[in-house]
Amino acid sequence: MYKRSHTCGQLRKTNVGVTINLNGWVNSVRLHGQVVFVDLRDRYGKTQIVFDADSFSGDFEAVKKLSMEDVLSIQGAVRDRSESAVNPNMVTGEIEVAVTDYIMLNEAAPLPFVLSDRDNAEENLRLKYRYLELRMEELQKNILIRHETYQAVRSYLSGLEFVEIETPVLMKSTPEGARDYLVPSRIHQGKFYALPQSPQIYKQILMIANYDRYFQIVKCFRDEDLRADRQPEFTQIDIEMSFIDEEDIFVHMEGLTRHVFKSIRGIDLPDPFPRLTYADAMETYGSDKPDLRYGMQLQDVKDFTDASDFNVFKSAEKVKGIIIKGGAKYSRKNIDELTDFVKKYKAKGLAWMKWEKGTFIGGISKFFSENLQKAMFEKLSGNDGDILFMIGDDSSIVLNALGHLRVEIAKREALTNKDDFKPVWVTEFPMFEYDKEADRFIAMHHPFTAPRESDIEMLDSDPSNTLSRGYDLTLNGYEIAGGSIRIHSPKVQEKVFSLLGLSREEAVEKFGFLVEALTYGAPPHGGIAFGFDRLVMLLAGTENIRDVIAFPKTTSATSLMDESPNNVSANQLDELGIQIKKSKK
RNA sequence: GGGAUCGUAGUUCAGUUGGUUAGAACGCCGGCCUGUCAAGCCGGAGGUCGAGGGUUCGAGUCCCUUCGGUCCCGCCA
Numbered sequence: 001m002y003k004r005s006h007t008c009g010q011l012r013k014t015n016v017g018v019t020i021n022l023n024g025w026v027n028s029v030r031l032h033g034q035v036v037f038v039d040l041r042d043r044y045g046k047t048q049i050v051f052d053a054d055s056f057s058g059d060f061e062a063v064k065k066l067s068m069e070d071v072l073s074i075q076g077a078v079r080d081r082s083e084s085a086v087n088p089n090m091v092t093g094e095i096e097v098a099v100t101d102y103i104m105l106n107e108a109a110p111l112p113f114v115l116s117d118r119d120n121a122e123e124n125l126r127l128k129y130r131y132l133e134l135r136m137e138e139l140q141k142n143i144l145i146r147h148e149t150y151q152a153v154r155s156y157l158s159g160l161e162f163v164e165i166e167t168p169v170l171m172k173s174t175p176e177g178a179r180d181y182l183v184p185s186r187i188h189q190g191k192f193y194a195l196p197q198s199p200q201i202y203k204q205i206l207m208i209a210n211y212d213r214y215f216q217i218v219k220c221f222r223d224e225d226l227r228a229d230r231q232p233e234f235t236q237i238d239i240e241m242s243f244i245d246e247e248d249i250f251v252h253m254e255g256l257t258r259h260v261f262k263s264i265r266g267i268d269l270p271d272p273f274p275r276l277t278y279a280d281a282m283e284t285y286g287s288d289k290p291d292l293r294y295g296m297q298l299q300d301v302k303d304f305t306d307a308s309d310f311n312v313f314k315s316a317e318k319v320k321g322i323i324i325k326g327g328a329k330y331s332r333k334n335i336d337e338l339t340d341f342v343k344k345y346k347a348k349g350l351a352w353m354k355w356e357k358g359t360f361i362g363g364i365s366k367f368f369s370e371n372l373q374k375a376m377f378e379k380l381s382g383n384d385g386d387i388l389f390m391i392g393d394d395s396s397i398v399l400n401a402l403g404h405l406r407v408e409i410a411k412r413e414a415l416t417n418k419d420d421f422k423p424v425w426v427t428e429f430p431m432f433e434y435d436k437e438a439d440r441f442i443a444m445h446h447p448f449t450a451p452r453e454s455d456i457e458m459l460d461s462d463p464s465n466t467l468s469r470g471y472d473l474t475l476n477g478y479e480i481a482g483g484s485i486r487i488h489s490p491k492v493q494e495k496v497f498s499l500l501g502l503s504r505e506e507a508v509e510k511f512g513f514l515v516e517a518l519t520y521g522a523p524p525h526g527g528i529a530f531g532f533d534r535l536v537m538l539l540a541g542t543e544n545i546r547d548v549i550a551f552p553k554t555t556s557a558t559s560l561m562d563e564s565p566n567n568v569s570a571n572q573l574d575e576l577g578i579q580i581k582k583s584k585k
Numbered sequence: 586g587g588g589a590u591c592g593u594a595g596u597u598c599a600g601u602u603g604g605u606u607a608g609a610a611c612g613c614c615g616g617c618c619u620g621u622c623a624a625g626c627c628g629g630a631g632g633u634c635g636a637g638g639g640u641u642c643g644a645g646u647c648c649c650u651u652c653g654g655u656c657c658c659g660c661c662a
Contacts, residue, residue, distance in 0.1 A: 028622075028623075028624095030620090030621045030622060030623095030624050030625095031618085031621095031624085032618060032619055032620070032621065032624075032625090033617075033618035033619060034618080034619045035618095035619045035620065035621080036619095036621095037620075037621050037622065037624085039622070048621085048622070050620085050621095052619075053619075054619085067613090068612085081620090082620080084620085085620055085621080085622090087621090087622055089622085090622080093622085110595070110612075110613055111595080111596090111612080112595065112596075113595080113596050113597085113612090114595095114596065114597090114611070114612060116611095116623070117623095119597075120596060120597065120611085120612095121596060121597075122591085122592085122596090122597085122654070122655090123654060123655070124592095124653070124654045124655090125596080125654095127654090177661080177662085178660085178661055178662085179660085179661085197661095197662095198662095222661060222662090223661095224660055224661040225586095225659085225660055225661075226661095227656085227657080227661085228655085228656070228657090230661070230662095288662095289662095344588085344657070344658055345658080346658095444662095445662075446662090472662080479662060482662055529662090531662080554653085554654065554655085555654075555655065555656085556653085556654085558653095560653095560654090
């Protein structure tokens with residue numbers, strides 16, 4: 001091999017005349033009989049190399065057999081291209097390398113798919129041959145953005161005295177939250193470790209242990225079903241601080257986020273970030289992760305529907321609507337599609353009326369008197385050519401369905417620009433959600449989240465309305481970080497456990513070491529965890545988390561490349577004392 | 586656990602109402618070609634129509650089951 005003197009993205013006009021060595025992959029071959037053009041590619045770019053039968057002294061017949069993705073090492077001279085031969089689409093397009101000698105480092109077998117465009121192959125094939133897909137420019141760009149994001153995060157936090165500390169990957173299974181991935185213990189047969197859903201307990205213990213400011217870029221594992229933005233193993237920027245309150249978290253995390261966007265994308269995010277309470281976010285946007293890049297806010301229309309002759313909504317707990325600018329163009333078919341869409345979120349239907357010449361037409365407009373229509377026109381600030389969609393039902397259904405409808409319409413109407421970033425903090429989450437099936441409260445965030453000081457007494461009197469000191473950072477409709485000020489009083493912690501239906505014994509059994517640790521001088525503390533993959537997704541401008549993970553899993557949590565999960569030998573199982581139950585089928 | 590959708594040559598796709606020998610482009614193989622940059626031109630090979638079952642004189646096409654990919658609901662922060 002000729003040790004490379006330059007990369008394939010490096011040579012320019014100033015290098016003309018120099019003898020150089022390049023190593024790389026054959027990106028494409030253009031054979032013209034007595035002259036062969038090859039685009040040689042490495043991580044850094046592409047360079048056109050030329051084999052000329054007149055001047056090339058080696059085996060020219062072999063050169064004619066070069067094919068895509070062969071690995072070459074070449075020696076040659078950089079030369080100018082004639083003006084008509086310049087390729088303005090390549091940064092190295094003003095020069096080319098006249099090859100004097102080359103070594104075939106590795107011949108590539110015929111490829112399962114052509115690497116020029118990711119659409120050339122279905123995703124299952126690309127995932128099976130992920131190493132080929134990763135050679136493509138688009139993925140390489142994403143992987144590099146990911147790398148830069150790690151570096152930006154580390155340098156920023158380290159500069160603020162945050163200490164990077166690793167926490168165990170083999171830990172104790174804890175009951176709340178997501179399903180754990182379990183790891184059987186060989187030494188203690190019948191017992192299991194769990195992989196962390198997040199290093200939550202460890203980072204709180206580190207605060208108690210005096211480490212003041214901690215961070216870690218860490219893999220977390222959740223055995224739940226996947227989504228386009230959800231993988232079973234994913235990465236968090238995990239952060240915890242002592243002697244602080246919410247404002248300290250907001251200031252530092254905004255600083256971190258601004259630093260990342262500025263250094264990776266050159267984008268200035270607002271200072272400070274706007275904030276919304278959970279209640280406002282739900283009422284105004286129908287989501288706890290609102291996308292603020294567009295309006296279409298949810299508006300209360302119950303007074304109007306109650307005053308109308310439309311009886312369907314009279315008994316509804318809540319009636320809200322959204323106005324779509326120019327939505328009067330929607331056909332019956334469009335509206336039917338959107339009706340089916342909201343039915344996924346348990347809405348029974350989608351009522352609508354179009355505005356035309358200051359009055360409503362179509363849909364349920366005939367149930368609204370002229371005066372009522374006039375009042376609505378003024379109050380709801382609609383315009384001719386708009387459409388009003390309404391849902392009436394239980395509050396949670398109305399908000400959820402309209403919230404999703406809002407996002408869907410923004411997508412259909414292309415209201416979002418992926419280079420526009422609108423962060424917003426969502427605060428004052430409820431402490432608990434009531435789980436009807438289990439007939440008990442479950443923690444909305446997690447069981448260590450502190451209630452607001454003013455709400456501590458409500459834990460006894462009115463737990464379902466207690467608000468927490470939890471907060472999420474939302475960006476363009478994605479939750480990119482979430483955290484809370486933690487409980488540092490053992491008494492409050494035990495109270496919360498009991499509300500979650502954990503007896504004293506169970507709480508001690510499951511979280512005893514943390515409860516105990518809280519009694520040995522726990523500082524007030526709180527923290528946050530960023531979804532690193534989602535953050536990189538947004539920075540890279542993709543909506544698919546697999547695009548920013550080198551070796552992602554499929555929707556059914558398998559890896560098509562290495563075929564995991566897979567069977568293990570009887571010996572391995574035996575050592576672990578594990579027997580596989582026959583499947584029901 | 587549920588819903589939607591996709592699966593045809595190495596790859597991306599087309600394939601009518603069920604009807605004779607399942608097509609195209611790219612890739613691959615062979616040939617021509619000294620300025621291309623998605624090179625071009627000529628020729629060739631290449632098919633378990635995801636798998637299994639059924640209906641039918643006849644199934645890529647209709648029905649059932651099943652496997653896999655993707656998106657969504659539930660689930661998950």
